[in-house]
Each structure stands twice: as structure tokens, then as C-alpha cells.
Amino acid sequence: MGKYINPFTDIGFKRIFGQEFSKPLLIDFLNNLLVGERQIVDITFLDKEQPGEFADDRSLIYDIFCRTSDDEHIIVEMQNREQPFFKKRSIYYTAEAIARQGERGVDWKYGIHAVYFISFLNFRLDDIGAEFRTDVSLMNTRTNKVFSKDIRMIFLQLPYFEKSPEECENDFDCWIYVLKHMEALNRLPWVSKNPIFKRLSEIGEVSALSREERIKYDAAIRVYRDNLYAMEGAEEVGMRKGYERGRLEGREEGIIMTARKLKVMGVPVRSIAEATGLSLERIEGL
Numbered sequence: 600m601g602k603y604i605n606p607f608t609d610i611g612f613k614r615i616f617g618q619e620f621s622k623p624l625l626i627d628f629l630n631n632l633l634v635g636e637r638q639i640v641d642i643t644f645l646d647k648e649q650p651g652e653f654a655d656d657r658s659l660i661y662d663i664f665c666r667t668s669d670d671e672h673i674i675v676e677m678q679n680r681e682q683p684f685f686k687k688r689s690i691y692y693t694a695e696a697i698a699r700q701g702e703r704g705v706d707w708k709y710g711i712h713a714v715y716f717i718s719f720l721n722f723r724l725d726d727i728g729a730e731f732r733t734d735v736s737l738m739n740t741r742t743n744k745v746f747s748k749d750i751r752m753i754f755l756q757l758p759y760f761e762k763s764p765e766e767c768e769n770d771f772d773c774w775i776y777v778l779k780h781m782e783a784l785n786r787l788p789w790v791s792k793n794p795i796f797k798r799l800s801e802i803g804e805v806s807a808l809s810r811e812e813r814i815k816y817d818a819a820i821r822v823y824r825d826n827l828y829a830m831e832g833a834e835e836v837g838m839r840k841g842y843e844r845g846r847l848e849g850r851e852e853g854i855i856m857t858a859r860k861l862k863v864m865g866v867p868v869r870s871i872a873e874a875t876g877l878s879l880e881r882i883e884g885l
Contacts, residue, residue, distance in 0.1 A: 603803045605782040607721055608819040609661045610812070612677045614802065615778075617644065617663040621802055625663070627795045629673065631771040632717065632753065641668040664696075670712040672696050677719045679823070685724060689716060693750055716752045719778075723758050731759040731775075764788045770795075859885050 604611040616625045622642060629639050642665045662676040674696060682688060693716040700711045727733050735752040736745055760775050767773045773789050777799065781787070787800040801807065808816055854875050861871045868882050875882075 601782045602785055602805065603781045603787070603800075604805055604808070604816065605820060605823065606778050607677060607679055608816065608823045610816045610819045612661055613663070614808075614812075615799065616675060619644070624795060624799055624802075625665070625675070627770075628774050629675075629717075631769070631774060633715075634769075634771065637671075639667050642666065642673070645672075671715065672700075672712060673715045673717065675717045675719075677721070679721045681722055681724055686726065689718060689752060689754075692716065693752060697749065711749060713749045713751060716750075718752075718754050720754060720756045721758075723756055724754070727754055727756075729759065731756055855885065858882055 604614060606612050606615055615621055616628070622644075626639050626642060629642075630637070633639075645664045645666055662674055665673050665675075667673065674692065693714050696714040696716075697711050701707070701709075723729070733754040733756075735754070737747040737750055738744065739746050755775070757775070757779050760779060762772055762776060764773075764776060767776055770793065773793070773796070777784075777787055777789075777796065781803065787796055787803070789796045790800050791797075805813070805816070854877065858871050858875045858877055858881075861875075862868070862882065862885055868879055871877070871882050872879050
């Protein structure tokens with residue numbers, strides 16, 4: 600096991616971003632993510648207010664739900680596997696976080712606060728584009744101007760981030776590099792230059808875990824790796840089946856082409872059927 604915790608486990612992700620002692624880390628990450636757009640001063644964790652639907656598979660998907668000092672809501676989510684209806688699910692949870700702000704009574708004037716949905720994807724998702732960062736907001740499609748800032752979604756596909764430490768241009772790049780490679784590092788870069796990464800190094804060491812936390816973390820690592828092996832196995836089986844299916848389809852296509860040529864040459868249909876194994880009806884339809 601490496602020196603640092605794996606942030607792709609529930610325990611690791613929550614230790615880095617989801618506890619009171621690590622709150623400065625989350626604030627720093629969010630401010631670097633939203634640089635030039637938002638400046639977050641403080642946050643309050645709202646895990647107890649989190650909807651039950653979020654806990655669909657804690658070994659594959661887990662999240663942090665918090666509120667800023669300006670009453671804006673932020674959902675930070677880590678996903679280790681693609682889900683069916685992924686985009687619709689993301690929209691649903693974002694919209695649900697807005698809907699929960701509603702109040703009864705005629706005096707309420709739809710005073711909703713913005714919801715930011717930030718999703719780390721530990722895989723490539725084809726239907727949102729082959730790029731590391733995808734930013735989504737409500738736009739006027741004619742002018743390309745923002746229609747409303749109340750819904751903001753950001754998707755970070757980690758496999759597309761391929762920068763080396765020397766290529767990292769800002770603190771946000773540094774954050775992504777560390778999160779992606781953390782478990783394999785013996786020493787975190789930028790510790791001497793940035794107190795945030797020094798703090799991350801301190802709380803991110805496996806040796807910093809209590810005995811109880813270590814037991815939970817070891818169990819989480821086993822579940823995480825078992826799931827990865829299961830997914831890789833399923834993909835391998837799928838590729839193998841696809842190859843076999845393609846091979847058979849190619850063989851059938853070759854037989855059909857041969858039958859067409861024989862038919863054009865005037866070979867009797869029954870003879871073509873005997874040579875290719877195709878039915879008389881199939882050959883007559885060619």
C-alpha cells in the first residue's frame with residue numbers, strides 16, 4: 600500500500616474534502632476551480648440533509664453536499680464507473696437541490712440560491728466530449744450569453760488530464776495532478792511552495808489514519824479494487840464477445856458476397872445453396 604490514501608475511495612475522498620479539519624482544502628480547490636467566477640469564504644457541510652437517492656452505490660459513487668456563506672449549494676461527486684442515464688441523473692440531482700429550497704406559502708418569491716454540481720469522473724464518458732473539463736450552464740442559444748447562474752455543472756474526466764508536474768500551469772492543475780496520482784506518490788509536489796499541499800500531505804498519509812479509520816480504509820480499498828477488476832473483466836469479456844460476433848458477421852458477409860457472384864454467373868440456386876449453406880429463399884432474395 601502506498602504512502603498516501605487513495606482519493607477514489609469513499610474514505611479517501613471524504614478525508615480530503617468532506618471533514619471539518621479538511622475544509623480549507625475543499626475551499627481552496629473550489630476557488631481554483633471557479634477562479635474568476637466565484638470566491639468562496641466558508642462552507643457548511645450538509646451531509647445530514649443529503650437526499651437518500653445519492654447513496655445508490657457507495658463503492659462507486661460518493662459525494663459531498665455543502666453550502667457556502669452566500670447560501671449557494673455545492674455538490675462535489677466522485678464517480679468511478681459510468682452509469683446508465685448519467686447526464687439525466689446529474690441534471691436530476693442538481694434540479695432536486697434547487698427544488699428542496701422551495702418554501703410553502705404565498706410570501707415566497709422563488710428566492711432560490713445557485714447550485715453547483717461538480718463531478719470527478721474516473722473514466723472517459725463519450726457523450727460529453729473527449730476533453731478533461733466540461734462546463735455547463737443555462738445559456739441563450741442565440742447570443743451564447745448566460746441566461747441564469749442558478750445552475751452550474753462541471754465535469755472533470757480525469758483520464759484526459761495528462762500533464763506532468765512541470766506542465767501544471769496553475770494551482771488547479773496541481774490539484775488535479777495530485778488527486779490523480781496521489782496513491783502512487785512517495786512525496787507530494789509543491790509542498791514547500793503551497794501550505795495547502797503541505798496540509799494535504801499531512802492529512803493524506805495513510806499513517807495519519809486512526810486505527811478505526813485504517814480498518815475502514817483498508818476495507819474501502821478492497822472494495823474499490825474488486826470493483827475495478829470486475830469492470831475490467833466485464834470489458835474484456837465484452838470485447839471478446841464483440842470480436843467473435845464481428846468475426847462471425849464478417850464470415851457471413853463473405854458467404855453472401857460469394858453467393859451473389861455465383862448467382863450472377865448463372866449457377867443454379869440449388870447448387871449455390873449446397874455450396875454456401877444459405878437457404879433457397881435467402882439466395883433468391885439476393
